[in-house]
Amino acid sequence: MAQPQLQPRDQAVPLKVKQEEVVSPWKDAWRTLRKNKLALVGFGIILFFIAVAVLAPWIAPYPYDEGKLVMKNKPPSEEHWFGTDYNGRDVFSRVIYGAQISLWVGTFSVIGSVLAGTLLGLMAGYYGRWIDTIISRIFDIMLAFPSILLAIAVVAILGPSLQNALIAIAIINIPTFGRLVRARVLSLKEEEFVMAARAIGMKDSRIIMQHILPNSLAPIIVTGTMGIATAIIEAAALGFLGLGAQAPEPEWGKMLADSRQYIQKAPWTVIFPGLSIMLTVLGFNLIGDGLRDALDPRMKS
Amino acid sequence: MAEDLLIVKNLKKYYPITGGVLGGEVGVVKAVDDVSFTVKSGETLGLVGESGCGKSTTGRSLLRLIEPTSGAINFDGIDVMSLSTDAMRKMRRDMQIVFQDPFASLNPRHNIEKILEEPLIVHGLGSSAERKKRVQEMLEIVGLSSYHASRYPHQFSGGQRQRIGIARALMLKPKLIVADEPVSALDVSIQSQVLNLMQDLQREFGLTYLFIAHDLSVVRHISDRVGVMYLGRIVELTTSSQLYSNPLHPYTKALLSAVPSPDPDAVRERVILQGDVPSPAKPPSGCTFHTRCPHVTEECRTVRPEFMDAGDGHFVACHLYKS
Amino acid sequence: MSHPVLQIENLQTHFFTDRGQIPAVDGVTITVQKGEVVGIVGESGCGKSVTSLSVMKLVPNPPGKIVGGSIKFKGEDLVSVDEKRMRDIRGNEIAMIFQEPMTSLNPVFTIGDQIGESVRLHTKASKKEARARAIEMLKKVGIPRAEAIVDEYPHQLSGGMRQRVMIAMAMACNPELLIADEPTTALDVTIQAQILDLMRQLNREADTAILLITHDLGVVAEMCHRVVVMYAGNVIEQGDVRTILKSPKHPYTIGLLNSLPKLEGSQERLYSIPGNVPIPGSLTVGCRFAPRCDKVSDRCRSEMPELKVVGDNHLSRCWLTE
Amino acid sequence: ASTPTTQAPAEQPKTETPAPAAEPAKTGPKQLIVGRGADTKGLDPITQTDGETFKVTENVMDTLIGFADGSTELAPSLAEKWEVSPDGLVYTLTLRSGVKFHDGTDFNAEAVKYNFERWSDKSHPQHSPEGFEYYISQFGGYKGDANHVIKSVEAVDPTTVKFTLTRPLAPFLANLAMSPFAIGSPEALKKDVKKFNEHPIGTGPFKFVEWKRNDTITLEKNPDYWSKGYPKLDKLVFKVIPENTARLTALASGEIDLMDGLNTDDMPAVKDNKDLQLFLRPTNNIGYIGFNVEKKPLDNPKVREAIAYAINKPEIVTAFFDGVGQPAVNPMPKTMWGHNNDIKDREFNLDKAKQLLAEAGHPNGFKIKFWAMPVPRPYMPEGVKIAEAIQQDLKKIGIDAEIVTMEWATYLEKTRLGEQEMFMLGWTGDNGDPDNFLAVLLDKNSIGSNNYTRWANDEASQLMMKAQSTPVQAEREKLYKQVQEIIFKDVPMVPLAHSTPALAGKANIVDYNPHPKGTESLEKVDFK
Amino acid sequence: MALLAYSIRRILMLIPVLVGMSIIVFSIIRAIPGDPALTILGEKATPQAIADIREALGLNNPWYIQYFDYMKNILSGNLGESLQTNAPISDEIMPYLAATTELTIVSMLIAVFIGVNAGILSAWKQNSWFDYCAMLIALVGVSMPIFWLGLMEQWVFAQELKWLPSVGRDNSRNPVEAITHFNILDTMIAGRWDQLWEVIKHLILPGIALGTIPMAIIARITRSSMLEVMRADYVRTARAKGLAQFWVVYKHALKNAMIPVLTVIGLQTGLLLGGAVLTETIFGWPGVGRYIVTAIGNRDYPVIQSGILVIATIFVLINLLVDLLYAYIDPRIKYR
Ligand SMILES: Nc1ncnc2c1ncn2[C@@H]1O[C@H](COP(=O)(O)OP(=O)(O)OP(=O)(O)O)[C@@H](O)[C@H]1O
Ligand SMILES: Nc1ncnc2c1ncn2[C@@H]1O[C@H](COP(=O)(O)OP(=O)(O)OP(=O)(O)O)[C@@H](O)[C@H]1O
Ligand SMILES: [Mg+2]
Ligand SMILES: [Mg+2]
Secondary structure, eight states: OOOGGGGGGGGGSOOOOSOOOOOOHHHHHHHHHHHOHHHHHHHHHHHHHHHHHHHHHHHOSSOTTOOOGGGTTOOOOSSOTTOBOTTSOBHHHHHHHHHHHHHHHHHHHHHHHHHHHHHHHHIIIIIOHHHHHHHHHHHHHHHHSOHHHHHHHHHHHHOSSHHHHHHHHHHHHHHHHHHHHHHHHHHHHTSHHHHHHHHTTOOHHHHIIIIIHHHHHHHHHHHHHHHHHHHHHHHHHHHHTTSSSOTTOOOHHHHHHHHGGGTTTOTHHHHHHHHHHHHHHHHHHHHHHHHHHHHOGGGOO | OOSEEEEEEEEEEEEEEEETTTTEEEEEEEEEEEEEEEEETTOEEEEEOOTTSSHHHHHHHHTTSSOOSEEEEEETTEEGGGOOHHHHHHHTTTEEEEOSOTTTTSOTTSOHHHHHHHHHHHTTOSOHHHHHHHHHHHHHHTTOOGGGGGSOGGGSOHHHHHHHHHHHHHTTOOSEEEEESTTTTSOHHHHHHHHHHHHHHHHHHTOEEEEEESOHHHHHHHOSEEEEEETTEEEEEEEHHHHHHSOOSHHHHHHHHHSOOSOTTOOOOOOOOOSOOOOTTSOOSSSTTTTTOTTOOHHHHHSOOOOEEOSTTOEEOOGGGOO | OOOEEEEEEEEEEEEEETTEEEEEEEEEEEEEETTOEEEEEOOTTSSHHHHHHHHHTOSOTTTEEEEEEEEEETTEETTTSOHHHHHHHBTTTEEEEOSOTTTSSOTTSOHHHHHHHHHHHHSOOOHHHHHHHHHHHHHHTTOTTHHHHTTSOGGGSOHHHHHHHHHHHHHTTOOSEEEEESTTTTSOHHHHHHHHHHHHHHHHHHOOEEEEEESOHHHHHHHOSEEEEEETTEEEEEEEHHHHHHSOOSHHHHHHHHTSOOSSOOSOOOOOOOSOOOOTTSOOSSOTTGGGOTTOOHHHHHOOOOOEEEETTEEEOOGGGO | OOSOSOOOOOOOOOOOOOOOOOOOOOOSSOEEEEEESSOOSOSOGGGOOOHHHHHHHHHHOOBSEEEOTTSOOEEESSEEEEEEOTTSOEEEEEEOSSOBOTTSOBOOHHHHHHHHHHHHOTTSTTOOTTOOHHHHHHHSSSTTSTTOOEEEEEEEETTEEEEEESSOOTTHHHHHTSGGGBOOOHHHHHHOHHHHTTSOOOSSSEEEEEEETTTEEEEEEOTTOSSTTOOOOSEEEEEEOOSHHHHHHHHHTTSOSEEOOOOGGGHHHHHHOTTEEEEEOOOOEEEEEEEOTTSTTTTSHHHHHHHHHHOOHHHHIIIIITTSEEEOSSSSOTTSTTOOTTOOOOOOOHHHHHHHHHHTTOTTOOEEEEEOOSSOBTTBTTHHHHHHHHHHHHHHTTOEEEEEOOOHHHHHHHHHHTOOSEEEEEEEOSSSOTHHHHHHHHOGGGBTTTBTTOOOOHHHHHHHHHHHTOOOHHHHHHHHHHHHHHHHHHOSEEEEEEEOOEEEEETTEESOOOOTTSOOOOTTOEEO | OHHHHHHHHHHHHHHHHHHHHHHHHHHHHHHSSSOHHHHHHGGGOOHHHHHHHHHHHTTTSOHHHHHHHHHHHHHTTOOOBOTTTOOBHHHHHHHHHHHHHHHHHHHHHHHHHHHHHHHHHHHHTTTSHHHHHHHHHHHHHHTSOHHHHHHHHIIIIIIISOOSOOSSSSOTTSOOOOSSSOHHHHHHHHTOHHHHHHHHHHHHHHHHHHHHHHHHHHHHHHHHHHHHHHTSHHHHHHHHTTOOHHHIIIIIIHHHHHHHHHHHHHHHHHHHHHHTHHHHHHTTOOOHHHHHHHHHHHTOHHHHHHHHHHHHHHHHHHHHHHHHHHHHHOTTOOOO
16 A cells, blocks of 8 residues: 655665664673773683682692691692691682682572562562552661671571571672662653553553563662672671681681681681682672673763 | 544643651642543644643543543543553553653663564564564554664664654554654754654554644644643644634743744744743642733633633633633 | 954864764864854754864863864964963853753852852952852843842752853853853743843843854744854855855755744645764765765765855855855 | 680680780789670679679689689688588588678678578578579579478577588588689678679678779779788779780780680790790680480490591690690599599591491491580680581591581570580589589489480499489599499590680789689789 | 751651561561570579579560560660670660771771762873772772771781781770760870870771771762763853863862762761671770670670660661751752
8 A cells, every 4th residue: 555655754764875783782781891891800800710619629639628637727838829727728729619609609699689679679669559668668677787787687597507698698688689679660660661661551560571670680780790799798707707608618708717816827828718709709890890881871872 | 534533521630749747748730730622533633832831741641651630531432531451451552652752762672673563462463473574564664674673772863763663653553643742852854754754654544643742833734733731721722724823822822923933034023921831839820821921910810711612613711812 | 244253263073982083073164253143053963062162172081182173262272272271261251051051050059159150260259249240140131039049059940040040150251252052942932032032132232242053943043143054063054144044055954944844834745854864973975965965966975075155155065056 | 613604706816926015114002904805794603603703703702611722622711610520411610700791791600691591592582583503503402492402501609600411412512612602791782682793792802893894893902801911912903805816915015914715826925925924724624525325326335436536636636725735535624533544545546436337337427417616615715626627537437527506505505405416515613523524414314404415324323423422532533433434435425625724914923823613813913 | 847847757757667677676586596594594504594584584475575565665765784784785885886986987087088089089080090090999999808808907017017906995004084985085085195096096907997898989989970970061061161170070070979979978887887797806896786796696685676776776867867968968859
């Protein structure tokens, strides 16, 4: 039913011949990210630690839980690059195995907080009213506690162990993500494309899945990355207080705590685990920074 | 083309203002305050007014994207206000909306194909292949190419995005399209492209438009009839030629005279209104325009003028034209 | 016509971004005489704002940089003066108002502070004198209750009022040149009429030259003595307002005028210029308008035309006008 | 008394001694500042069980019978001499005359009677609703309880008190010497028993002056003290500095004069510092690895013995007790009478351990939970680290020990309830009697209180019961040696070490004799 | 007045939060295994004694009865008594609170002063050498495990170099007479300048350890906030007036940029107040964080409850204060 008077429409076809390639927002972000040197350094650090964690059984020269008491607190040497600890164990090997623990706890606690936080945030933000009031109040209450105290309390209930530290960290970080998602949902709800989705008769559930969630993902990813960094520090802090990993697990924070009394006699037992924590956390923070710059809609023209 | 597709009666939308110690409701913003009009099948009804006068609120209330406070909306013989949420969703197949900001109204994370396909999926229309085909066709219809389908909104210019917005509205073959300032964000040369497209589509698909804009020349160009809004109310409603050649309401007159003309020879009487538009949270008593009206009388301050026919379907709400 | 306040000659302001060098302004020539109102029109992104910011030397640097041409203000080339001298000129001899009255005033300082700051900066006025001057200026731009408003914050005012404040601030030091970058675009028509009226009045009373940037040809017709039409970083046509609006020579100007829906016009189809507004820097050879021009020839695609005199006080950049 | 029962589950930063700061010139009154890890909880000693309390109260209040300096030999105190009837049921004490309480009232037999009535009679107006823990445990309960051992306390004349018991109780005199049974002023107690807990009044060498909670407790010289020439000091201050390292830093910089809780790692530094001197408290404790004999496979003595063979005592003691501890063989201090020196300890022998495991039916070992102490104690300074070291060796004989820790109170509660499998704990003696170790730790009647191994050996229990009611020490000694043999053979626990807690003080402190029971009065301490 | 109404409303809104918190604290600590009776009595407790003490402490009542009893006390201004020391918590907590507050304030002052200025300079000289260094340091700062930093500081400055004391608040040979429990104030009131110097020396290491993270965060926030503000139209307006860059930055931009910075400062101050547990542990600082953690170890229910409630109340009050401060800085704030 083409009609001749419709001809002017063709005018809109761009005259540019060179065909522009399809760039999805994610791809676009990835490109920006690749140009960010610091973020790449961050990726480098994290990939390094992941590799170390995965390859630990092959690269660690000694088992992490066996040492000779006679070899107690020996300084770095050819056999023991990072020296030995109070039980005569190889610090280097323990630091290597420690990477497994920190990455595991950091990642999975954040996944937990993100899942729970997103669900609660979505409910609060999208349905509003009393659901919002209840959820927001709970977040307020949780945030009014100093988070480390809350974590200590949770671990105290569950009993000190790595797994429980993970759960505690996941719990205390729920409000962070919940609030983020809620705020995001509230602003997205007012966006015209959500209005447009409603205008074509879309159901709430589909709007949430297709429009709200994908558009909340970027900040969640950024905060999540930074959250891993925080979670690693929190796990180390719990380990430091004796509430996280248990002996002989080579958790970095616990290694610090166990060796702190030897700091003058055997500083290597304190320096290396601490440096490892800092580097890993720095890595995630660098990536987080880079992601924020890459994903921040305000940066886009 | 005589039957009324849309009949709106006494539409009101009040937004609550909260505040005070307990955060309770301390007042209302009368965004739309008792608006009535009809849109005939196949025509374009224009709605003009300055920013904040309630144009968008009116448009969105019609689709119940905003839940109206009160009033009656009859669309194609159906009482829209009484529909359940679910029935309303289905109803929206027949009434669509095009937004002002072509970027904000497209999900930046979906590509064009997905955006255009979505209405069909939502209403369970066609198989996947059929839907893809429809998308291709629709892209051609609005003057884009099928190879655009896989691109994302940020890869388009403003005019192209608005074409996509229009295409999405057309996917369900609606009867009525509410166009909420579809060209305000566009450059002049692009604006004319979109206006032409909309006119072509109307002819092709027999569409009915409610065309919202603040640019009087645009409204004049595209509309059959025009309503002028001021502070939540329609103050004048008539055919576009009548409105421009013989405006009755003092506000319409001022508005028309304020539009700068690119013709250096045009000699027009200038009415420069004093002051600003009052806040819809505290609308003036009586005729809401009385604070700025050059012809204000005592009656204007106290009595709200009726919106009535001054002859020939030329409706006006002003005490000057009491029969 | 002997005292040009401002002479912009072949100005080139480029942005150096990671996507390459963007010639946002690429060969702009404009002259503003004393007391004259010159309009710059053009579609969004054509370089109007960058041109005006270049005059103020306020182009964000990095990434922006004036890479060529000269800007003579009363004979002094602003491109080469130092920052200190520029500070003396800004707000004092050349003042500027911006498009967004909503965001152009600092939300955390009172109106009086902000106007007074300008006064105190360029005169030796005391705080009290500055305040008095601020009130005086507010009254001049038609703000009621000036004595009270002076102590209020920007958010307490409406858009139109804020734009008046901006104008008051700009005029406080009696500048010789006022650059107004789309001063009414964000305002409603009835308010726009008020502001334009005010500006006309100021131009007449203070004999301040105005460089008025807009994309609305109607505003140009009502305000300006002369018009400069820009397209993609270039000036493509320039002349008296009557000449440009009544008998334009450049196909773009012609197209632009034709695509305007007329208030008193018919329901006829509008003319429309095909294609899109180009992204600056996307075309490097030939006439920038060539891809959208309906009178395009091969020459247009390969060679950039010069800005040539085509009539009395009328310049155009098109091969057709040869 | 023993170690403090609660202490922040604190980490203990340890450092070498920082350089000594210039010592403030000592002029005027002689003042001794004692740094310690935690504050006193209350100053009415009968209500308390914790060492931090007795550290202070022993200086303010005297007991009827005392201990000789630095040993658990009994010595006269408020009672100048005593007699026991041959059947061991009547004890007659002759009190010192002319002694006055700090409030000026007289100390006499009535005062003693009053104190015992207050302690033993639940209906006594000054009895505390929270109870007197030590009274119950040392004297078998309150008046009217089946096991209550004191039938009567009589004030025969002002300087004579007669105790009549329901049955012989061998450690009776040693019990009277325990710090909680210090005699307080009846007048002060009657006036305000609550206030007494804040402001104790006794007959001791120092008078109470001031208590700033969690900071300092100040005492001043009692010029009228019955022991002529004492105390030497004019002022005695107890100052709380929770961290061991911090305390040492404070000592080195001259902020305090004496401190307890010296980390073993810091000992060499103290020795090397000529401004400081090291004090070792005679050992009176045992740290042990226990087995919950009710849990499989620990119910099998062979398995327990196998583990005993797999614990490298000498190395652990060297590594963690660093010269201030000695490997333990029996669950009581070597220095105490009754210790069986004939028992030869098992040597560290993994092959033997493996063989025993195989005999017990576990040739490939097993998995087990090993509970490690979360807090440092004198008898177990680094619970978890020691556990880790043991774990390493157990792994070699196929036993996969998972180290479990929890917060201290929970640890105590759960081990008391018998939830543990293999665990570690210890004990510090309250008086100089073997009964206070063997019966407390391993008598079947102590299951549910301090017998955490839940080892119920009838033969051993009978022997202990007999020893408790035999007044003749030589006979008791024999019985206890027999008990130790049974224990050694059946291995309900592996005694790990006896430690000598280390203290540090300024070099010019003289006549300070740390007492094995953990606390002492400082009347004799002086500056050079 | 809108501000007053808003303040009152904010304070009223605190009530459900505080009640919610108290309920949570109450149920949490009772869910923690471990018996306060046992912690009081220790490893030598007899079952009889445990039962007696539980009865005396009212621990045999159901928790909600205990809760109501407790709340009744709180409402009559009584924070309860410590199970461990039997002393009134309201008296006992003051020195701890003062110690923590003093440390927090000092850390925060260091953090704000350095953080804000570094952030401003970084933004001003964006992409300069200074900017890169400052931001790298800040990034390392936020990545620093505070307990490790504290240990390292102690090792280097107290133990190896012996420049500064490693633990405590004052010199106990020369103790500060408590008046307000704020040592700096007390020494000044008493005119003991020698002691003041001691007190300051004791504050340096923990102050830096505690202040590092907020400093880094504040520097980063200030920088990004400044960058955003510097792009704002009104900054361009200010420059168009001929204002020198220094004044543009420190007058026009800073005041606007401070709004998000203020939020962070408030939030961090609150966090420091309660979260100083680690620093206090390392530096033997007799603060409220340690007080509460020790109480958790002792199952000293009243102390845990009241301690956390006090901290949380201060925390919310600080945030309220920050909100009210906005009004001072930003006249646009609508109190809704
Ligand atoms: N969600 C809301 N809550 C409160 N007030 C609102 C809300 N949405 C709109 N308003 C108010 O209702 C009035 C009408 O708004 P509306 O968006 O309909 O105006 P408009 O004519 O479309 O203006 P514009 O030309 O700016 O789009 C305005 O004064 C606005 O402030
Ligand atoms: N900071 C910048 N960085 C990079 N490119 C810039 C920057 N500012 C402006 N440009 C480029 O300069 C071109 C001209 O911009 P300018 O603001 O002068 O347009 P304009 O004519 O004022 O448009 P409008 O009508 O939208 O205000 C734009 O297309 C943009 O790409
Ligand atoms: Mg609108
Ligand atoms: Mg512009």
